[in-house]
Amino acid sequence: MLAYIFRRLLQSLLVLFVMSLLVFLGVYAIGNPVDILINPQADQAEIERVKAALGLDQPVWVQYWTFLANALAGDLGKSFAANVPAIQLILQRMPATVELALTATVIAIVLGLPLGLWAGLKPDSVAAKTIMAGSILGFSLPTFWVGLMLIMVFSVQLGWLPSTGRGQTVEVLGLHLSILTWDGIRHILMPAFNLALFKLALLIRLTRAGAREAMLQDYVRFARAKGLTEERVVRVHVLKNILIPIVTVVGLEFGSVIAFAIITETIFAWPGMGKLLIDSINVLDRPVIVAYLLIIVFIFVVINLVVDVLYSVLDPRVRLAGARA
Amino acid sequence: MSATLTGTSPAREFAANFAQSKIAVAGFAVLCLILIVAVGAPLISPQNPYDLAQLDIMDSKLAPGESSVSGATYVLGTDDQGRDMFSAILYGLRISLGVGVMSTVAALAIGLAIGLISAYAGGWLDALIMRLVDLQLSFPSILIALVLLAVLGQGVDKIIVALITVQWAYYARTVRGNALVEKRKEYVDAAVCLAYSTPRVLFRHILPNCLPPLIVVATVQVAHAIALEATLSFLGLGMPITSPSLGLLISNGFTHLLSGKYWISFFPGIALLVTIVSINLVGDQLRDVLNPRLK
Numbered sequence: 001m002l003a004y005i006f007r008r009l010l011q012s013l014l015v016l017f018v019m020s021l022l023v024f025l026g027v028y029a030i031g032n033p034v035d036i037l038i039n040p041q042a043d044q045a046e047i048e049r050v051k052a053a054l055g056l057d058q059p060v061w062v063q064y065w066t067f068l069a070n071a072l073a074g075d076l077g078k079s080f081a082a083n084v085p086a087i088q089l090i091l092q093r094m095p096a097t098v099e100l101a102l103t104a105t106v107i108a109i110v111l112g113l114p115l116g117l118w119a120g121l122k123p124d125s126v127a128a129k130t131i132m133a134g135s136i137l138g139f140s141l142p143t144f145w146v147g148l149m150l151i152m153v154f155s156v157q158l159g160w161l162p163s164t165g166r167g168q169t170v171e172v173l174g175l176h177l178s179i180l181t182w183d184g185i186r187h188i189l190m191p192a193f194n195l196a197l198f199k200l201a202l203l204i205r206l207t208r209a210g211a212r213e214a215m216l217q218d219y220v221r222f223a224r225a226k227g228l229t230e231e232r233v234v235r236v237h238v239l240k241n242i243l244i245p246i247v248t249v250v251g252l253e254f255g256s257v258i259a260f261a262i263i264t265e266t267i268f269a270w271p272g273m274g275k276l277l278i279d280s281i282n283v284l285d286r287p288v289i290v291a292y293l294l295i296i297v298f299i300f301v302v303i304n305l306v307v308d309v310l311y312s313v314l315d316p317r318v319r320l321a322g323a324r325a
Numbered sequence: 326m327s328a329t330l331t332g333t334s335p336a337r338e339f340a341a342n343f344a345q346s347k348i349a350v351a352g353f354a355v356l357c358l359i360l361i362v363a364v365g366a367p368l369i370s371p372q373n374p375y376d377l378a379q380l381d382i383m384d385s386k387l388a389p390g391e392s393s394v395s396g397a398t399y400v401l402g403t404d405d406q407g408r409d410m411f412s413a414i415l416y417g418l419r420i421s422l423g424v425g426v427m428s429t430v431a432a433l434a435i436g437l438a439i440g441l442i443s444a445y446a447g448g449w450l451d452a453l454i455m456r457l458v459d460l461q462l463s464f465p466s467i468l469i470a471l472v473l474l475a476v477l478g479q480g481v482d483k484i485i486v487a488l489i490t491v492q493w494a495y496y497a498r499t500v501r502g503n504a505l506v507e508k509r510k511e512y513v514d515a516a517v518c519l520a521y522s523t524p525r526v527l528f529r530h531i532l533p534n535c536l537p538p539l540i541v542v543a544t545v546q547v548a549h550a551i552a553l554e555a556t557l558s559f560l561g562l563g564m565p566i567t568s569p570s571l572g573l574l575i576s577n578g579f580t581h582l583l584s585g586k587y588w589i590s591f592f593p594g595i596a597l598l599v600t601i602v603s604i605n606l607v608g609d610q611l612r613d614v615l616n617p618r619l620k
Contacts, residue, residue: 266560281475282561
């Protein structure tokens with residue numbers, strides 16, 4: 001078990017190393033680092049000073065080493081636009097994104113599990129067919145357009161929900177949260193639902209497939225033969241067995257929810273790090289782009305690692321296969 | 326799919342199987358219609374939306390169905406420059422479909438070549454390519470495309486490069502899997518015994534046998550590519566203002582949406598949606614028909 005975790009950890013470090021190399025090559029080798037890392041409004045003396053400070057007069061491998069050392073020390077350059085360290089800017093915006101992503105995930109689970117279960121248990125009913133058609137639509141609809149339509153209907157036509165911002169926030173343990181105030185909930189509802197839509201469609205399909213498969217198993221027949229109520233068969237025997245793959249997918253998909261939040265945040269002007277990325281790209285604030293990239297790579301690697309390790313804890317087969325290899 | 330053939334030719338059988346799903350046939354019909362209007366946009370559309378001489382700023386932001394001072398009726402309304410939305414959508418479809426199809430075909434070709442080489446070479450090259458594929462597929466395509474465009478800048482060529490980059494890995498992995506299975510079959514041994522060159526065995530013998538499932542995947546991928554391009558254009562990182570795809574039209578209408586002028590965003594979105602859904606319907610049915618396990 002420990003050996004497995006250790007090997008997985010090494011792999012993750014390797015991925016981080018490769019990604020840092022790719023980012024470095026993208027920024028330093030392909031692009032001109034002077035353009036990318038130095039404010040274009042700086043004068044010649046300033047450019048020379050920063051060049052020397054960043055070690056751009058050094059050979060490439062020395063430059064990579066400096067970049068890596070700086071990145072490890074949490075120094076990814078200063079934002080041109082805000083003139084504060086880029087990493088600090090992103091960390092400030094991160095709670096808003098994580099709050100939105102978590103709310104979206106909860107919505108997807110709360111709606112997706114029962115709907116998928118219904119579609120799986122009564123596959124020939126009209127309701128099941130409607131649910132499945134809806135999930136196909138959820139896959140096909142471009143997220144950003146759904147967001148616009150939500151604004152059109154609920155903000156412009158009906159005037160029920162606000163279209164931009166986070167609303168009133170409450171400070172809990174130093175974090176500002178929207179979900180705890182009524183105004184905040186009104187603000188988070190549309191963006192979170194928009195972000196949840198794709199995952200909702202995915203969860204419905206997963207749950208449905210799992211339920212249909214589980215209903216044919218011997219343990220379900222046995223539970224029925226024991227005379228258990230249908231409700232108990234579904235809730236205890238079916239649900240428990242289909243939960244493992246669902247938990248895995250929800251976990252693995254969390255990273256992509258954070259990435260897709262870029263779109264949702266831009267539409268609803270949600271002040272998270274995804275909107276920050278788009279704003280930074282628009283004003284060519286490159287240190288922030290580089291910092292965002294490294295942070296999101298880090299998040300992905302950590303999520304993959306945690307899910308893999310949890311999986312090996314839950315399912316002994318994975319652990320044993322890993323030990324043999 | 327020629328209906329004039331008699332007997333049970335493979336093409337006829339294929340057409341009959343495909344026609345079993347009415348909704349897929351409907352999707353196919355809609356898709357054909359979309360292709361025709363996209364290709365024939367200059368002939369069909371009432372105005373050339375990018376010829377400034379034909380635009381009248383007095384006609385700007387007219388609601389659907391309203392008539393202009395000069396008497397022309399705008400079925401789907403006009404945008405802030407007085408551009409007929411119906412014409413703009415036809416031209417936008419052209420661009421969106423063009424970019425989607427071109428990038429998918431190019432990604433398919435690149436993915437095929439790399440996947441075949443990876444499967445045939447084996448060893449460290451195979452391991453290296455597949456790790457690279459794994460690495461890329463573990464990140465969402467939207468993120469990779471965004472970052473690439475942030476580095477490369479804007480432009481039609483750049484967005485195609487970005488769309489190819491996010492798609493090739495998927496094909497490379499799929500074709501490698503198929504090729505590894507085909508490689509062990511006897512006809513490959515036979516070809517090798519005839520002392521054919523490696524490229525000839527790869528591209529003339531193994532490739533044709535891996536191709537059909539990939540074409541199905543590619544059909545559905547065109548829809549993904551179109552959606553991705555629209556999303557990137559909406560975020561302001563895709564197509565330049567001179568080649569307005571559907572995504573850019575929607576983005577342009579976003580600023581007017583809050584003042585109740587919904588049609589500038591709404592109708593291009595519907596066009597995008599109908600295109601994506603019809604491609605998906607056709608692709609799903611193709612997969613079912615060509616999948617030997619379901620026969």
